[in-house]
Amino acid sequence: MIDQLVAGIKKTEAPIVVGLDPQMKFIPDEVKNPVFDEMGETLEAAGEILFRFNKAIVDAVCDLVPAVKPQIAMYERFGIPGLAAYQRTIDYCKSRGLVVIGDVKRGDIGSTSEAYADAHLGRVMVGEREYKLFDADFATVNPYLGSDGVVPFLKVCDAQDKGIFVLVKTSNPSSGEFQDRLVLVRAGEFDEDAGGSIDTAFFTGKKNKGGLSLESIVLAAGKDGLRSYVLRPMYEIVAEEVARWAREPRLMGKSGYSEVGAVVGATYPEMGKVLRKIMPHSFILVPGYGAQGGKGKDLTHFFNKDGLGAIVNSSRGIIAAYKQEPYCDKYMPENFADASRAAVKAMRKDIREAIG
Amino acid sequence: MIDQLVAGIKKTEAPIVVGLDPQMKFIPDEVKNPVFDEMGETLEAAGEILFRFNKAIVDAVCDLVPAVKPQIAMYERFGIPGLAAYQRTIDYCKSRGLVVIGDVKRGDIGSTSEAYADAHLGRVMVGEREYKLFDADFATVNPYLGSDGVVPFLKVCDAQDKGIFVLVKTSNPSSGEFQDRLVLVRAGEFDEDAGGSIDTAFFTGKKNKGGLSLESIVLAAGKDGLRSYVLRPMYEIVAEEVARWAREPRLMGKSGYSEVGAVVGATYPEMGKVLRKIMPHSFILVPGYGAQGGKGKDLTHFFNKDGLGAIVNSSRGIIAAYKQEPYCDKYMPENFADASRAAVKAMRKDIREAIG
Numbered sequence: 001m002i003d004q005l006v007a008g009i010k011k012t013e014a015p016i017v018v019g020l021d022p023q024m025k026f027i028p029d030e031v032k033n034p035v036f037d038e039m040g041e042t043l044e045a046a047g048e049i050l051f052r053f054n055k056a057i058v059d060a061v062c063d064l065v066p067a068v069k070p071q072i073a074m075y076e077r078f079g080i081p082g083l084a085a086y087q088r089t090i091d092y093c094k095s096r097g098l099v100v101i102g103d104v105k106r107g108d109i110g111s112t113s114e115a116y117a118d119a120h121l122g123r124v125m126v127g128e129r130e131y132k133l134f135d136a137d138f139a140t141v142n143p144y145l146g147s148d149g150v151v152p153f154l155k156v157c158d159a160q161d162k163g164i165f166v167l168v169k170t171s172n173p174s175s176g177e178f179q180d181r182l183v184l185v186r187a188g189e190f191d192e193d194a195g196g197s198i199d200t201a202f203f204t205g206k207k208n209k210g211g212l213s214l215e216s217i218v219l220a221a222g223k224d225g226l227r228s229y230v231l232r233p234m235y236e237i238v239a240e241e242v243a244r245w246a247r248e249p250r251l252m253g254k255s256g257y258s259e260v261g262a263v264v265g266a267t268y269p270e271m272g273k274v275l276r277k278i279m280p281h282s283f284i285l286v287p288g289y290g291a292q293g294g295k296g297k298d299l300t301h302f303f304n305k306d307g308l309g310a311i312v313n314s315s316r317g318i319i320a321a322y323k324q325e326p327y328c329d330k331y332m333p334e335n336f337a338d339a340s341r342a343a344v345k346a347m348r349k350d351i352r353e354a355i356g
Numbered sequence: 357m358i359d360q361l362v363a364g365i366k367k368t369e370a371p372i373v374v375g376l377d378p379q380m381k382f383i384p385d386e387v388k389n390p391v392f393d394e395m396g397e398t399l400e401a402a403g404e405i406l407f408r409f410n411k412a413i414v415d416a417v418c419d420l421v422p423a424v425k426p427q428i429a430m431y432e433r434f435g436i437p438g439l440a441a442y443q444r445t446i447d448y449c450k451s452r453g454l455v456v457i458g459d460v461k462r463g464d465i466g467s468t469s470e471a472y473a474d475a476h477l478g479r480v481m482v483g484e485r486e487y488k489l490f491d492a493d494f495a496t497v498n499p500y501l502g503s504d505g506v507v508p509f510l511k512v513c514d515a516q517d518k519g520i521f522v523l524v525k526t527s528n529p530s531s532g533e534f535q536d537r538l539v540l541v542r543a544g545e546f547d548e549d550a551g552g553s554i555d556t557a558f559f560t561g562k563k564n565k566g567g568l569s570l571e572s573i574v575l576a577a578g579k580d581g582l583r584s585y586v587l588r589p590m591y592e593i594v595a596e597e598v599a600r601w602a603r604e605p606r607l608m609g610k611s612g613y614s615e616v617g618a619v620v621g622a623t624y625p626e627m628g629k630v631l632r633k634i635m636p637h638s639f640i641l642v643p644g645y646g647a648q649g650g651k652g653k654d655l656t657h658f659f660n661k662d663g664l665g666a667i668v669n670s671s672r673g674i675i676a677a678y679k680q681e682p683y684c685d686k687y688m689p690e691n692f693a694d695a696s697r698a699a700v701k702a703m704r705k706d707i708r709e710a711i712g
Contacts, residue, residue, distance in 0.1 A: 023467065024481075032483075041483030073464055073471040077480050079489040080440050087436065105464055107498065108429055109528035111379065115429035124433050125380075127388075127397035133435040142463065144500040144523060146530030167500060172465035174502030178594060182540040184587055231540055234590065238534060 008066025019315025021071035026320040028333035047085035060337035067099040102136030114152040163259035169235040171265025171288025273301035290317030296350035364422025375671025377427035382676040384689035403441035416693035423455040458492030470508040477518040519615035525591040527621025527644030622650025629657035646673030652710035
């Protein structure tokens with residue numbers, strides 16, 4: 001599936017994914033009111049409104065971009081009818097030739113992760129019959145539970161020609177609370193050539209609640225011998241695992257990219273630079289452009305020298321463009337999809353100028 | 357909602373939650389065949405089968421336990437009809453007086469986490485009308501994205517009298533890959549009285565790719581002065597945040613426990629001991645008992661001196677008891693629910709003997 005994404009990026013010359021994260025407040029009354037008139041203020045109406053809004057935007061931009069990324073939470077919020085709209089959205093986007101990244105951020109253990117992988121990328125048996133479910137092309141995966149949570153997705157990726165993007169460094173302001181924590185790593189635990197920032201040296205000392213004295217360090221050195229450790233942020237540790245999963249030959253595409261990608265926020269360009277090196281075969285899905293503050297010039301480090309290796313997401317900046325500068329002056333709410341098209345073109349220009 | 361859970365535990369004398377994680381292979385033909393005959397081998401039939409299986413077990417055990425924990429992945433696997441069975445299961449369990457912990461492990465950022473919190477614990481507006489969605493009593497939450505991902509859940513907990521369990525240390529074999537990583541923490545960053553293991557002292561050195569020499573350490577000490585750090589596993593860092601979220605007075609129940617709990621696997625009892633101290637006001641949801649290898653004696657450290665503070669989950673060990681020793685000899689597949697009842701009683705005895 002990664003090869004299909006790469007082909008789409010080359011064809012459109014736009015490493016852009018449109019985030020289909022509709023919130024009711026983004027959707028013009030021109031879309032909402034006819035549905036409410038017909039179906040009442042029901043959850044089914046909400047699902048229908050989300051779908052119609054998405055469809056109009058997809059119709060307006062599907063020749064300009066290779067991929068879309070529906071955020072399942074925005075559909076799950078409306079319960080079963082909302083999730084039905086998520087499924088319809090995926091089906092419709094695929095019918096328009098788009099690659100669909102299901103932003104589901106699932107992750108659990110063993111048989112449970114297997115069930116999620118089946119649901120979002122795979123198939124399921126009922127008696128003797130096989131069914132596809134949501135059937136996105138890619139899914140986002142949360143790594144906190146370790147390999148147990150990720151490997152079931154890799155199996156489905158292999159069997160069904162699908163891909164995943166593992167959360168490495170997310171775009172939100174508080175992502176550093178856990179992801180940026182400096183972690184003790186034995187020197188050489190990961191391949192040094194793969195990159196990563198080593199800027200602190202470490203020494204084991206003796207158990208000491210109140211800090212340490214120089215004496216205790218020297219003593220420890222004498223007793224345990226010299227052991228070499230380095231400190232690296234947690235997101236690099238996760239990235240090293242992503243790189244390991246991505247190296248699996250069965251998951252490597254003809255394009256030289258793996259079905260195993262990573263999520264790294266545009267809001268942290270310096271970290272993107274390091275992470276790009278740690279995961280040479282992984283596509284990076286880059287959220288945080290636009291509404292969250294990321295700019296075109298921040299994106300250069302996420303790309304490889306081949307001009308590939310990253311795909312940048314914008315959600316609100318595109319789907320709610322008609323409410324924002326400079327589009328709100330030019331487009332009436334009923335022309336929201338045209339505003340989205342203009343916003344995609346502007347984003348493409350911004351990115352292409354940045355990555356040259 | 358935590359007070360309701362505590363009351364249920366006191367009434368049943370069983371700090372037990374039954375994990376409703378049905379897999380088709382656990383479900384007897386006696387349940388499956390009539391549904392397939394009626395509805396064919398459809399996704400709708402799969403949903404109906406999951407619900408009927410759950411209902412029989414719930415009817416058999418609802419006087420013995422305070423709570424159930426449906427694992428949404430097992431329903432999501434069957435798409436929309438599966439998720440409809442998840443919703444029916446929650447509704448039915450609540451109608452039988454059980455507290456429902458939705459094991460959804462959701463977690464995203466800002467408005468997206470808000471949407472998940474609305475979906476699983478809260479309400480949503482459609483036009484002028486308000487709807488409840490899945491409406492579980494508690495949800496499990498993944499912390500990898502930091503406060504941005506958790507705070508929206510806390511707001512819904514406050515507004516709707518609900519609770520969450522944050523993943524701290526999961527029960528699976530690979531949970532240590534990221535969760536056990538030793539993290540550098542400034543001494544005193546967290547309240548020392550809150551506990552935690554401090555057993556290594558640290559010294560900054562100079563940038564050094566190949567490890568370090570004793571000289572470089574002494575130099576660093578001379579140049580930067582003495583700074584005191586400690587190393588603590590990542591799961592403790594997460595637990596410290598959970599404790600901080602849990603201390604919020606608006607989320608504190610009359611029982612002395614907070615609406616903010618934590619997930620800590622029975623398979624790691626020594627870690628449970630430390631985590632129990634770090635999060636004194638949090639209930640610990642303990643998976644991994646039974647099928648995953650955790651035993652009654654492993655559980656003592658998860659409880660406070662008041663005999664409360666933890667609730668132990670068993671899924672397969674209860675819902676598939678009829679397939680396992682010692683129940684498989686005594687119960688026919690069609691009496692699977694009776695086997696589940698016997699397994700709950702045995703689990704209650706095991707735990708009560710352990711926690712005395």
